[in-house]
Amino acid sequence: MKQQFAKRIHLLKPSPTMVLDTIAKKLKQEGLPIINLTAGEPDTDTAEHIKQAAINAIERGYTKYTAPQGTIELRNAVAEKFKHDNNLSYDASQVVIGTGSKQVLYTAFQVLCDEGDEVIIPVPCWRTFIDQVELAGGTPIFVRLEAPFKITADAIEKAITSQTKILLLNSPANPTGAVIDESEFEKIADLAVKHDLWIISDEIYEKLLYEGRHISIASLNDAVKQRTITINGVSKSHAMTGWRIGFAGGPQEVITAMTNLQAQIITTPPSMSQAAALTALTGDQTSIHTMREDLQKRRDMLFEALSQIPQISLQKPEGAFYFFISIEKLLGDTYPTATDWCKALLEKEQVALIPGEAFTYPGYIRLSFAASMDDLQEAVLRIKRFIG
Numbered sequence: 517m518k519q520q521f522a523k524r525i526h527l528l529k530p531s532p533t534m535v536l537d538t539i540a541k542k543l544k545q546e547g548l549p550i551i552n553l554t555a556g557e558p559d560t561d562t563a564e565h566i567k568q569a570a571i572n573a574i575e576r577g578y579t580k581y582t583a584p585q586g587t588i589e590l591r592n593a594v595a596e597k598f599k600h601d602n603n604l605s606y607d608a609s610q611v612v613i614g615t616g617s618k619q620v621l622y623t624a625f626q627v628l629c630d631e632g633d634e635v636i637i638p639v640p641c642w643r644t645f646i647d648q649v650e651l652a653g654g655t656p657i658f659v660r661l662e663a664p665f666k667i668t669a670d671a672i673e674k675a676i677t678s679q680t681k682i683l684l685l686n687s688p689a690n691p692t693g694a695v696i697d698e699s700e701f702e703k704i705a706d707l708a709v710k711h712d713l714w715i716i717s718d719e720i721y722e723k724l725l726y727e728g729r730h731i732s733i734a735s736l737n738d739a740v741k742q743r744t745i746t747i748n749g750v751s752k753s754h755a756m757t758g759w760r761i762g763f764a765g766g767p768q769e770v771i772t773a774m775t776n777l778q779a780q781i782i783t784t785p786p787s788m789s790q791a792a793a794l795t796a797l798t799g800d801q802t803s804i805h806t807m808r809e810d811l812q813k814r815r816d817m818l819f820e821a822l823s824q825i826p827q828i829s830l831q832k833p834e835g836a837f838y839f840f841i842s843i844e845k846l847l848g849d850t851y852p853t854a855t856d857w858c859k860a861l862l863e864k865e866q867v868a869l870i871p872g873e874a875f876t877y878p879g880y881i882r883l884s885f886a887a888s889m890d891d892l893q894e895a896v897l898r899i900k901r902f903i904g
């Protein structure tokens with residue numbers, strides 16, 4: 517019997533956070549007071565009326581397969597959301613619902629990316645983008661951004677070759693919280709049209725924006741809309757990470773291909789989660805505003821507190837719920853890498869953070885402020901004590 521796995525599976529590298537995760541679990545088991553600031557999800561619960569919508573759906577027997585593309589009610593609600601929030605007109609047939617925006621992204625790359633195609637990815641970035649491009653046979657081309665991590669059309673243009681097929685955008689971004697400047701959006705859209713590129717725009721942190729207004733690149737003009745897949749979901753906006761509902765709007769042929777592909781993987785997104793997402797999008801939106809205000813207070817408190825530590829440097833994130841902090845001055849013989857530093861911080865002070873290596877950006881750490889004010893304040897004290 518041949519024991520080898522398919523080649524593509526070897527493309528998946530072990531996550532640098534695994535080591536830290538193992539230590540964190542062990543320390544927790546030992547009863548130590550761990551402050552975990554690695555979370556990629558809101559720390560609030562899903563709103564009661566959203567939960568109730570799922571309970572009602574289950575009770576009325578709404579427990580079967582739906583259309584592979586997602587229910588028409590939810591696709592209409594997503595089309596309405598795109599219109600209302602993003603000034604983007606999509607018919608419900610140009611919308612696909614998937615099991616989380618991560619899966620929707622995966623199918624988008626599978627549909628658009630062939631062996632040898634180059635995909636431009638600004639870094640630091642969420643590791644999933646890289647793995648998904650490689651799984652699709654594409655070659656990630658990194659555009660390295662420097663603090664404050666603003667994507668510019670100039671930087672992107674330098675990375676374009678005859679092989680470039682897709683440009684990945686993520687604004688607000690994980691792990692930096694950076695937002696693309698309004699003036700750059702137009703230029704980036706023109707670039708995509710000029711060089712005949714697809715744009716995959718991951719806008720999952722749209723609602724967690726603390727400055728300015730959110731811009732969907734597809735809304736700028738028809739030429740860019742025809743080459744853009746706008747991806748979003750309810751995970752972060754409505755504290756619904758466990759429900760696994762994400763969605764995309766885009767040109768009809770792409771959405772149909774994505775639907776055909778996901779039909780062979782997931783069949784349909786879960787019916788009761790779709791019912792919950794429908795209520796999330798059409799019901800009372802107060803929870804979004806409350807969450808954003810809470811997060812903003814934590815961001816401001818932390819920025820103030822962390823800025824007083826001279827050995828680190830950081831910028832105020834404009835969106836999402838992460839600080840991406842340079843600890844380069846603290847690295848050397850004792851802690852050669854950010855991973856070593858995070859490991860020691862966890863063992864000595866029981867604060868869990870994610871090293872920049874996880875985002876293709878050594879020398880940095882990501883701190884999630886989706887945690888209680890008390891935990892954040894205590895974490896600052898511990899980090900200060902650790903740095904000395």
Ligand code: PLP
Nearest residue numbers: 556616617618690720749751762
């Ligand atoms: N896109 C980005 C940039 C993310 O950081 C995350 C989650 O951390 C996702 C997408 C995935 O969200 P979902 O829960 O919709 O799959």
